[in-house]
Amino acid sequence: MVSLNEQFLKLPESYLFSEIAGRVKAFKAAHPEAEVIRLGIGDVTKPLVPSVIKALRQAVEEMAESKTFRGYGPEQGYDFLRQTIIQKDFMPRGISLETDEVFISDGAKSDIGNITDMLSRENRIAVTDPVYPVYVDSNVMGGRAGELLENGQWSDIVYIPCTAENHFIPELPLVCPDVIYLCLPNNPTGMTLSKSELKKWVDYALENKILILFDAAYAAYIQEEDIPHSIYEIQGAKEVAIEFRSFSKTAGFTGLRCGYTVVPKALTIKMPHREQVSVNRLWNRRQCTKFNGTAYIVQRAAEAIYTEAGQKEIRGIIRYYMENARIIREGLKEAGFEIYGGVNAPYIWLKIPEGINSWAFFDRLLTECQVVGTPGIGFGPSGEGYFRLTAFADQTETRQAIQRIQEKAAGRF
């Protein structure tokens, strides 16, 4: 008789975005004339840039002709893209990588979820809190989370709070974990670490043989100096860290699906009764067994981001979104809110005034300003008391939304 992975049954229904959708729908039904502005979901709105479209067009035509048609590609991705990534994303930062240390995928979410395949069930997982829910949920499925407690935490997961009290700088945990997820720049708080702050984590991992799963999906949004774009800017990181990158927010690929994962060969782990085991070889085996590569045309599109024209175009889009971030950040500060993030990330993390929780704030923002955001509690227990706004909407709408909040804010929020 077949039996299911009972860990799946522990997961509560993922209700965050469906609950948001439900509340917005109900509001619109009651107020059909209301013009609701969505600053909630982290999806891009700008179309693909001309260089990417050009590359897609060309690649589609290649697929139409026998001579240039491409069937199965390498599971790890085409060398043309892997090498371009190394030359453009890493070499300028003094990081050298070999081609087979870079794995192209259909997006960072797949890789971040699937990476847990390689981990034994015994690992103790640590996450910063609030956090991108996939880190926790994929480990619940893998049996590493324990039981869900009343406070919203999982019994076996180490939570590292990042709040205004510690300036969103995670502190080394009291209980030493085996695996740590770090997302920098951070979703949802929009905050980052300096090189010296990140170095503390790399040193801690080296000392305690901890694996760091480093999510750098928002690296392209970094504006300030001294903020590492890659964890491999820190000495020794290749021995402890896997890095995930995405073209979703870098170049509007949320609907095109492409990302990559770096697994350095220097990352080896001692197993009982074994020599050091290469994590790179294990990940390669995982991908060859359960994945068949990313679409050729999509990989050509990703390559085009790195051309001179492509870089200019995507930087223009990022500037546009970061101008939105500035509008939100400064506008809400003027309105008297305590604001974090939005400087090196497309996310603005807003401290909710005392005496109201994040779902109640959601409702007030929706009913009084017709603006949709995301309640902080949706990202973990330490997200309560906060609220996420994103910089991906249309600029005129973003201005309108902030204006509405400013007008209503005086003494009310």
Next chain:
Amino acid sequence: MVSLNEQFLKLPESYLFSEIAGRVKAFKAAHPEAEVIRLGIGDVTKPLVPSVIKALRQAVEEMAESKTFRGYGPEQGYDFLRQTIIQKDFMPRGISLETDEVFISDGAKSDIGNITDMLSRENRIAVTDPVYPVYVDSNVMGGRAGELLENGQWSDIVYIPCTAENHFIPELPLVCPDVIYLCLPNNPTGMTLSKSELKKWVDYALENKILILFDAAYAAYIQEEDIPHSIYEIQGAKEVAIEFRSFSKTAGFTGLRCGYTVVPKALTIKMPHREQVSVNRLWNRRQCTKFNGTAYIVQRAAEAIYTEAGQKEIRGIIRYYMENARIIREGLKEAGFEIYGGVNAPYIWLKIPEGINSWAFFDRLLTECQVVGTPGIGFGPSGEGYFRLTAFADQTETRQAIQRIQEKAAGRF
């Protein structure tokens, strides 16, 4: 200290296709003038059909404009494709499905590998032998295979031999498994089951509460009557089976990456201390947590396969490949070989003459005829004594290959 999933370490290096590549390379280095014809790897060679190219072009242009740009799509796939699949692949065969019973993915290999996420480690797995290696390897990673024995079998896996002796019709195993993989039409043997033969398996699964993982990647190649295209043509199958489909061999999507998986809501499993659990809900949760949907442009391309023009075009390609299959089948029969498959599948399974194993046969075919195939042992212990040829090459080359074998065969093989 981090620890790895030790099950990964049990997997021997996957050497089949790299060993083939190595031997071909060595031969070509020694004989630079030789014209080697490849009938080994199961990759398509015909370019994408005009209807698919047209849909891709249109979708690319949509992604270039704000008004028509698409960001994140549903993790489960767009309704336009899910509904088209139901209407065109299932309704004409008397099978009704709801939209949310169909999950679009980046290919059947991903889904077949990832489906094991949902299974507890305790399940006993059964495979027909020879078999597509992903079924076994993904369960090795999941800790369900036990240890690799000297005979090439895994100690905890139930092998169901399919050989000429039983006419490639798998017999119900002596040890009752919890999960059975069935690939029909079969890779590598090219053989199929009739409806009444498949019904035996569905009844067996119903009676013993076994989950059938039904791989129908080659359904489009079925030519004969009474061969089920979908397992859901068999009464009761919705209660026991998940079906995997692929556009790779149906429409040349090996480089474009799209497939789908059907998880009927009628498939529920009783868990200890629980009510019946819906497998559909579990798979949905898995996909929402670890997958972000397939590229919009690729889903539009897949939709175009189902238009009248698209159907005509892909049937033309399938006819072309099946003509290759006929050339191989009949040509090798004439040359005195015992031949299976190639009637309802693009694979021809050749019985190797007594006294020579499948790697030795590979070498003789390469050196004497300059033809590359795949040794049967690469697909499992019961594959020894057999050899796989594929129908996906250029037709002129296919004819040449068979002619060479015919010329050399007399008294030598």
